[in-house]
Amino acid sequence: MIWPAHLPVRSVRFARPTNQLDAIVAFYRDAIGLPEIGRFEDHDGYTGVMLGLPGEGYHLEFTSHVDGVSGEAPTRDNLLVFYIDDQAALERLIERMRSYGHTPVPPENPYWEKGGVAYEDPDGWGVIFMNMVEHRRLLD
Structure with a gap:
């Protein structure tokens, strides 16, 4: 497959909020074993952790906000x-x-x-x- 020339994407990040950042990081980083490739603290009220996928061109980002966020899956098929x-x-x-x-x-x-x-x-x-x-x- 050839990548479309009009879409010069370098990497992809899947970002998702959670109210359980420590538990989410423990699940994906510790249990599954995805490497932690970055994190930030209190950036305009947000704290987040990025976990790398193979090649680090794809990664997951989980964030939490001081005011709380909705992190629950909308369906079991997400x-x-x-x-x-x-x-x-x-x-x-x-x-x-x-x-x-x-x-x-x-x-x-x-x-x-x-x-x-x-x-x-x-x-x-x-x-x-x-x-x-x-x-x-x-x-x-």
Whole structure:
């Protein structure tokens, strides 16, 4: 696929508010293992943490505001999906999540049960770890 010339994007950030910044960071950084690539404190009332994805061209930003924010997922089908190539790596990740006290939950969409494992972060947003080989097989 060729990237459109009219859209010279260098990186993408997915930003989301939360009232539970410490718990969210513990889930994504500590349990999942995303590296922390930056943070800021009290910038016009906002505090935030950026967590890197592969290549750091894509990252997540979680923010909280001194007056509070709505960080709850609007539906159980609001998802962040990580595609994992190796079944053994997926199993190690499931064990890691268990060691941090996180247990899988049934996904809203049953498609994700076919090779994937679903979790909810502290705000109720879905996180799916999907076996990429199984995903490709299901699409064929």
